[in-house]
Amino acid sequence: MSSFILVGAYILRKLADIIAHIYSYFFDASRFPPQVPSLLAGYDNGLLYVLNPYAFLSRCRQQCGSIYRVSLGSRRLVIISSGDDISSVFSASSQLLPLDALHREMYYIVAGVKTNYAYVHEVMIRDLYPLVDRCLSPRSLGQTTQTFGPMLLSGIKNFTRDHSKPISLMQLTNEPLYTATNLVLFGSTFPTDTYKDFRTLNKSVPYRVGRTLLHYWPSYAARMRLLKSFRDYLQRGEVNDCGDKFSRGFMQTFKDNNIQSLEGAQLVLIFLWALHSNMLGNSFFSLSFLLGDPNGFARVRAEIDSAVENFGSLEALLQAGPDELDDPSFKLLTSAIMETMRLTHLHIGIRQANCDFDLKLKDGKMISIKKGEYVLGDIHAVHMDGTVFSDPETFVVDRFAQQPYRRKHLQTDGYPFHALGGGRHACKGRWLAVYEIKVVVIILLHLFDFNPAEENSVGWCLPRAHPSSTGIIHTEDDIFVRLSPRQAEKGL
Numbered sequence: 001m002s003s004f005i006l007v008g009a010y011i012l013r014k015l016a017d018i019i020a021h022i023y024s025y026f027f028d029a030s031r032f033p034p035q036v037p038s039l040l041a042g043y044d045n046g047l048l049y050v051l052n053p054y055a056f057l058s059r060c061r062q063q064c065g066s067i068y069r070v071s072l073g074s075r076r077l078v079i080i081s082s083g084d085d086i087s088s089v090f091s092a093s094s095q096l097l098p099l100d101a102l103h104r105e106m107y108y109i110v111a112g113v114k115t116n117y118a119y120v121h122e123v124m125i126r127d128l129y130p131l132v133d134r135c136l137s138p139r140s141l142g143q144t145t146q147t148f149g150p151m152l153l154s155g156i157k158n159f160t161r162d163h164s165k166p167i168s169l170m171q172l173t174n175e176p177l178y179t180a181t182n183l184v185l186f187g188s189t190f191p192t193d194t195y196k197d198f199r200t201l202n203k204s205v206p207y208r209v210g211r212t213l214l215h216y217w218p219s220y221a222a223r224m225r226l227l228k229s230f231r232d233y234l235q236r237g238e239v240n241d242c243g244d245k246f247s248r249g250f251m252q253t254f255k256d257n258n259i260q261s262l263e264g265a266q267l268v269l270i271f272l273w274a275l276h277s278n279m280l281g282n283s284f285f286s287l288s289f290l291l292g293d294p295n296g297f298a299r300v301r302a303e304i305d306s307a308v309e310n311f312g313s314l315e316a317l318l319q320a321g322p323d324e325l326d327d328p329s330f331k332l333l334t335s336a337i338m339e340t341m342r343l344t345h346l347h348i349g350i351r352q353a354n355c356d357f358d359l360k361l362k363d364g365k366m367i368s369i370k371k372g373e374y375v376l377g378d379i380h381a382v383h384m385d386g387t388v389f390s391d392p393e394t395f396v397v398d399r400f401a402q403q404p405y406r407r408k409h410l411q412t413d414g415y416p417f418h419a420l421g422g423g424r425h426a427c428k429g430r431w432l433a434v435y436e437i438k439v440v441v442i443i444l445l446h447l448f449d450f451n452p453a454e455e456n457s458v459g460w461c462l463p464r465a466h467p468s469s470t471g472i473i474h475t476e477d478d479i480f481v482r483l484s485p486r487q488a489e490k491g492l
């Protein structure tokens, strides 16, 4: 079946290339933005996009330049792939270019939200977004994450007790992070046994976006179990650690809106997905890239060891909050995390025009956007621009460590870097994400030496990107490692 699809896709691709070639003779280069040719009223492009969005967009860009129109099935899109112009999309008014189409799609794909979308979305935007703004801003993040470091350390220690067996790097970098984050944000009554189901559901997202049935049943069953756990959590209605503003506010939102049933559980699941999907991916890839770059690994570890020494112990460092870790002494580590985001983030959320209007670009040029058209920022294209990022395909550990360090600023400021969005819809969890991934890498690099699980292996194989990845690179590959406690930590 899959070889039939691949042959079909190959033939379609060749046909699209031939048509594009013919089309270029009749192509009006003065028309702006140019239109990607299509053989079958956009359905050929739609199929090629679903099979490998990132290769398809790259071919279109070579053909048409950095801004172009393309039909994917019945959907008409304007694709923008230059840094300055993507910023214009970010700052466009939500009345003109709302994110609703994306939200509706993701709510359905992740949590099965159908008829009750408007209500669930309203609670999310009206009550939960402001809560995130209040509790995860640089000013209050320290209070929200007070117990995160020690909790994560204890989760990692539990997970790594048996050094005789190979360990999945995916699970090592994800499960303790997932669990500690949930406990810190939602309180100790939040179910702690949901990681495997969350992972199964998250793995199915690229297939669900492409409307492929692969992984459908296991992920459907996983979603049902997750919804049941979250419904039970809401029904218990108690947050034990009531000192925590976030968990109290979260539970209060459900009480105020009197939602405890399926809608409440769906809301928790969507929120959890927004919180974890990118962060877990980044945590796994940060470690993978570092393992693939022994020199970078050694330099980041030296930075961490020196910081641990300054704090007196790892435990003392983990008691410190995000403010203390937002410091030039972690410059290289922060750069490694941002570099991982640069390499693994594909494109930003799609927006759909509410009416006809002219989108003004940075150079003063206008694009006339028609009602119903979608606008998509191809951030991967920007992040792979060799005129801005030298050797763009390579993980360069200190790429963002060269400029002076500014606290409470992303180290990527000044670069065309869009992995965390921007403008009106900049990622609300960005400070939490950067802080927590830092803590994961600090603990793992300080405590362990990593060896490939295969004894005769000569090096590390980087995980391959799944061709249907959307948003962030997905991978089906894992890396298996043997951990050994470092000399100073033999007591582990």
Ligand code: HEM
Pocket (backbone or CB within 6 Å): 099, 129, 132, 274, 275, 276, 278, 279, 282, 341, 345, 348, 349, 350, 418, 419, 420, 421, 422, 424, 425, 426, 427, 428, 429, 430, 432, 433
């Ligand atoms: C590495 C981790 C993360 C990455 C790369 C990331 C990326 C993004 C991006 C690109 C957007 C903008 C989407 C758009 O404009 O279309 C966004 C929005 C958002 N992110 Fe994140 N995110 C991460 C972690 C988190 C975490 C930990 C949270 C915690 C709750 C979070 C909550 C949100 C929310 C609520 C929005 C919507 C903002 C709005 O529409 O006003 N994200 N994120």
